Amino acid sequence: MIMKARYVLISLAIATLLGACSREEKDLFDKSAAQRAQVALDNAFSILTEETNGWEMIYFANPESEGYNLIMEFDANGRVSATAKNATTTNNKILTDESTWAVKNDNGPILTFDTYNKVFHAWSDPRDDGDGLLGDYEFLILHADANHVKLKGKKHSAYCYLYPMESGKTPATYFAEIEAARTRFVGNGNLFHAVTPDGECLLNYGSSGVFSRSQVGEKPAEENPELYPLGIRTGGIQLSLPLPEAPDTWYALSGSVFANDNSSTIFTASPAAYFGEYTEIAAGAWVVNLEDINDISKQAIDAVNAALKKAYSTNKKAAIKSLAFSQKDNGFVLTLSYLGTSSSKATEMDYLYSFEQQSGSVRLNYLEPADENAQKVLAAFPSLEPLFKSLDGTFALAVGDAVNPTLGMKMTENSNSSVWFNITGKK
C-alpha cells in the first residue's frame, strides 16, 4: 500500500513537472527579432530618404578621430551623394561623389555604403600602410528619427551623428559657415571648463581636432591623455563620446556657453583667469599686437626697430617681428622675435616677467633677461628695456568674444587707461 502510494505521488510529481515545462511563456515582444530589425530598417530608410534637404553628418572615423563634416543625400533608389571639404581627405576643396547605399539586417540594422565613394570611403580606404585613416563605411543604426540619426561604426565603433540640413544651403555656404564656427569656437586652441553632474573638468582643444580632458588646474596627461573628439556644427559642438555622467553629446551654443539638455555646460573662464590658464594649461602664447598699441610702447618699438636697422644694415627687413607672452620652463616670459642677420628666419630671445592674477586683473612686471643670450641682445639694444617696461602694470582684460578669448582681448592698465595693448592667442 505504501509502495503504491509512493508510485502515485511520484507520478503526480512527474505529471506536475511535465505540465510546468510545457506551459507556454508569454512573449516580451510582440514581434520576432527579425521583424523588429526589419521595422528598424524600414524606419531608417524612410527617415534618411524623406529628408529632402539632405543630412549634415558629423563623421568620426574612429574613437580618436576628430569629427568631419559631410553633406549626405540619400534617395530611395539606393543612390547616395556625399560632399566634404577638409584638409585630410579633400585637400581643402569641396568634393562630391555618388555611390550606392543600403540598409540591411546583419546582427542588427546596418547602414552600408556598399559601392566605392571617393569622398566617403576616403576614411576607410586602407591606403599603402594597410590601415589608412581607420574609418568605417558600415554602421549600426542606433537611433533614427526625423531630427537626428545616430550610427556606430561596425569595425572601429566610433559614433556618427546626422542632422537635417537647412533648406537651400549650398555646400559652399555650409562649409564656409562651418569654418567660421570652428574658428570662433576652438580657434587658436581654445580651453574650456566643462561642468557636468560629475563635477568640473577642463577640455583642452588640440590641433588634431580633439579635446584632452584634465582636472581643473591641471594639464592633460602627456601619455595616454583622456581624449574627447569633437565635431563642429554652426550651432554648437558635437562630441563623439559623452563626458562622464553627462549622457548627451550635443552641446548647443546659448549666448557664450555650450549647453546640453542635461544641464551640462562647456564654457571658457573669465578673461583674467583665462589669461593664465591658456599659458599654463593649454601651453598657448599671447601675441601682442604691435600695430595697434599704446603710444609709449609704439615709441619704444620704433626705437628698437631703428637700432635693429642700424645694426643689421644689409637686411632691409630688420625689425621686431613679434612679442608674445607664454609660460616656459624657466618661468613666465615675453619672447622677443626679431629679424636680424636673416631676413626670413627670426631670432628669438626670452625675457622674464612676473605674472599674478589679482581679483579679475592680471599683474605683469618685467624682471630680467631669461638667459645669457637674451642679456647680450639687451646689452646690444638697450632700447628694448623701455619697451619691456611699457608692458608693466595691473591690467583689466576685455574679451572680444566670450566664446573664445583667444581671438582677442584688450588689456588696459587699471590706474592708467593710456597704457593698453591687444593680445591674441597662439598655439
Next chain:
Amino acid sequence: MKKSILFVCALAITVAMNAIPTQKPRQLVKGSTTPTFRDVTAQLAPRGAKKQLLEEFKDTLYLPYVVPNSYQVGKPDAGLGYDYHGQGLVVRYSDSVTFYRLTDAIRGNELSSSWYLNGEEVAANTGEFKMKTGEFKEFELPVMKTKTLTFNDTTILFEDYQTAEFFVLKNNEARQSNEFYNALIVGPAYLKEITPCAMYTDTFTNKYGEDYKRVRAGSLGDYAYGSKLINANLSTAEKTVYMDTIVSLIPNDGVMYIDHLTLAIWTMRDDDNAFPGEGDHARITIYPVSEAGIDWENPLGRATANNDNYTPYTEAYKWLGLLQFDFTTIDPATGAESPTAVIVDGNFAIVLDEINSGTTDFGIFSDIYSLAPGRTFFVYTADGEQRIDPYWSSPSNLLYTLSVLLPAFDGPEEVEFDLAGGSLEFNVPTNVWDEDMEIDADDWITVEMVTDYSTEEYQGQTYYTHNCVNKMKITVSENAAPREGTIEINALGLPITINVIQRTQESAVENIYMRSDNKLYNVLGVEVGEDYKGVVIRNGEKFVR
C-alpha cells in the same frame, strides 16, 4: 596659409665643386611639371661597390692604422668584434686566442661559414676557432699629422708611433670588442633613399625646449651617412685608445640644407650620462671640401653636444641613444648664440673632435637600427669586469644622420610682360616651403609664393606635407618703356634667378631675327655682351644662355 611676399638679398654660395666621376648635374628643366631632383643614390657608392676613391683611401688607411686591443687572452668566452658588413676582422697578434661565433651560439642558427685568414680558409664551419696570433704588443695612439686632404690622397701622415702587427681574419659572425682606430672615414657606407618632397612636421622637442616645427626630407633619420672604419670606445678603462679627431668626407652634388645632425652612441654607464665631467662635450664642425682639400679655415657650421643633447634610444636601454648636434651661429651684432642650419654646396667634411676629454664615457655606435635586445654578448673590459653589452658592429660605421633637404626649384628662367604689365601665375615644382624662400626683386616686380600643402592627423599630431608645388605669382606694373629686371630667390641655399622682361608688342624686335651680324641681342632688341644670361638672339636664332 597666408600669402607671403619676401624680398631679400640673395646669398651666393661659392664652394668649389669636386669632380667625382659619377656626379650628375642638377637639371632645371624649363617648363616641366615635375621637378628634376638630384638622384642622390647615383653619386654615392652603394654598399660593396668598388668605387675608386673610397677603395684607394680605405686600402691605404685601414690596414696600417688599425690599432686593435683588448682581448682577454685565454678566456673562453671573450667577446669578439662583429663585422656587420662582412668587411673582415682585424686582429692583433696575441697569444692563443679563441674566436667564437657568439651569434650562432645564442641564436642556435646553422653554422654558416668558414674562417678565413688573409684570404685563405684556415678552419671549416665551426663555432669556435683557436689560433696563435703572436706576441701581444703595446701601442700608442697615432696622432694625425696631415691636415690637408684631398679625395685623391692615398697617404695620411701620422707622427711616429708604435704599431702592432696584425692580420685579417674574416668571418661573418666573428665579433670583436673594444677595437680602436684613429682613422679617417671615407665616404658613406650606405644611404637610405629619401623622398625629396616628403616633409613632416615633427613635434620633437630638444632639451632646450625647442620644438622642431618641420623636419625636411622625410622624418629624422631618413638620410643617413654611415662611415667605414670607425669603432671608438671612449671609456676610461685601462688600455683604452682615445680618438682625437674623426673626419668623414662626404661626396655631395649640389646644395644641401642641413637642419641638424645626430650621431648614434652608446655609453659605458647605466644612466644616460655620456659626458660625466663638467664641461665634457663633443664637437662637430662641417668644412667645405674642394680639389684643394678640406678648407680648415672656413668652417660652414659648428655644434657641440653634451648630456643635454643625448636622447636614449629607449627607457630600457639608456646607454644607447642619439647625440644631437644643433648648429648655432654667433650674431656679430650682439654676440648671442642662436640656432642655425648649415648649407653646403658640394662636397664637405664632418669632423668630430674634442671628444677626448678624459671623462667622456661613450662609444660610437654603428647602426642603432640593428639593435636586437634579445641578443646577449659578454664583453670583458680591460679591468676584467664582465659587462653585458648590446650588439654593435666592429669595425663599425659611424652613423651620422643628417636631417637635410636637397632643395630643388624648377621654375621659369625668364618671364615676359608687355608694357601694360599684369600678372603671371604658375605652379612651380619645388620642395622648399614658401616661408623658407628669400625673394628679392626690382621694385617694379612683385612676387608672391604660396606652398601647396596637405595635412594629416596621426596619433594626435598634425603632419604637414609639402605637395611639391609652390604657386608663384609675378606681377609687373604698367610702364611706358621696355625694361628688364630680375628676381633673385634663395631657396635654402639654392640660388635661382628669374629674368623679367617687359617689352612692347612692336615688330621692332622682329628685325633682330633678320640680322646676320653675329651680334648678340636680347628680346628687346638691345645688343648684349657674351656674358649675358637669358633669352638671346644671334643671326636670327633664338636660344637661352
